[in-house]
Amino acid sequence: DSGVTQTPKHLITATGQRVTLRCSPRSGDLSVYWYQQSLDQGLQFLIQYYNGEERAKGNILERFSAQQFPDLHSELNLSSLELGDSALYFCASSPQGVSYEQYFGPGTRLTVT
Amino acid sequence: AQSVAQPEDQVNVAEGNPLTVKCTYSVSGNPYLFWYVQYPNRGLQFLLKYITGDNLVKGSYGFEAEFNKSQTSFHLKKPSALVSDSALYFCAVRDIVPDSWGKLQFGAGTQVVVTP
Numbered sequence: 001d002s003g004v005t006q007t008p009k010h011l012i013t014a015t016g017q018r019v020t021l022r023c024s025p026r027s028g029d030l031s032v033y034w035y036q037q038s039l040d041q042g043l044q045f046l047i048q049y050y051n052g053e054e055r056a057k058g059n060i061l062e063r064f065s066a067q068q069f070p071d072l073h074s075e076l077n078l079s080s081l082e083l084g085d086s087a088l089y090f091c092a093s094s095p096q097g098v099s100y101e102q103y104f105g106p107g108t109r110l111t112v113t
Numbered sequence: 114a115q116s117v118a119q120p121e122d123q124v125n126v127a128e129g130n131p132l133t134v135k136c137t138y139s140v141s142g143n144p145y146l147f148w149y150v151q152y153p154n155r156g157l158q159f160l161l162k163y164i165t166g167d168n169l170v171k172g173s174y175g176f177e178a179e180f181n182k183s184q185t186s187f188h189l190k191k192p193s194a195l196v197s198d199s200a201l202y203f204c205a206v207r208d209i210v211p212d213s214w215g216k217l218q219f220g221a222g223t224q225v226v227v228t229p
Contacts, residue, residue, distance in 0.1 A: 002156065002158070004156075033216065033217075035219075042219065042220075042221050042222065043203065043219040043222070044219075045216045045217060045218070045219075048216055056216050058216060090156060090157065092157075099145060099162075099164045101147060101159045101162055102159070102217060103159065104149075104156040104157040104158070104159075105156050106155060106156045107155075107156050
């Protein structure tokens with residue numbers, strides 16, 4: 001158990017809908033990262049937050065957005081969903097500093113039908 | 114731009130034999146390198162990292178990795194593979210230039226199959 005929690009574990013929704021994925025980082029970690037894992041794209045970095053502020057953006061679509069709240073949990077919002085958004089979405093957390101490893105949550109499997 | 118390559122989609126090895134999973138990287142500065150393992154329907158688990166210092170890094174579950182700067186490689190090794198090592202292995206690199214801000218660039222992953 002990494003100490004990072006994600007909810008829900010599974011999510012099935014229809015095209016055009018909006019969903020919210022939730023992540024709680026390890027105790028004490030200020031940085032939260034979101035990644036998308038799909039068969040065709042592999043593991044892709046989406047976005048990073050540090051102590052409530054956005055720090056880095058990766059291959060995140062404009063239909064996707066995220067935020068980190070004062071209690072450090074984070075939410076990833078996916079809207080106008082398309083079939084191609086079906087993937088595993090991982091949250092990771094780490095202490096601040098590039099030498100630290102990231103600890104990953106169990107992921108949310110999103111299926112868009 | 115940073116990148117990492119795992120040239121093998123799959124590695125097959127018999128239980129008890131040495132296991133090697135290859136990784137090469139490209140960064141603009143000095144690399145921070147990581148190995149993660151993913152079991153079916155699970156998140157990624159951290160195995161080991163190279164930040165600085167000794168080129169041979171020891172990690173969890175008997176794994177180690179050798180950093181080779183001249184060959185820009187960071188191969189994962191285990192002297193004696195177990196059936197339970199069968200999983201998907203990812204190499205990742207983090208560039209330490211300021212604008213990278215900690216994001217990891219992952220390789221495509223290598224499926225390891227250990228047969229009894």
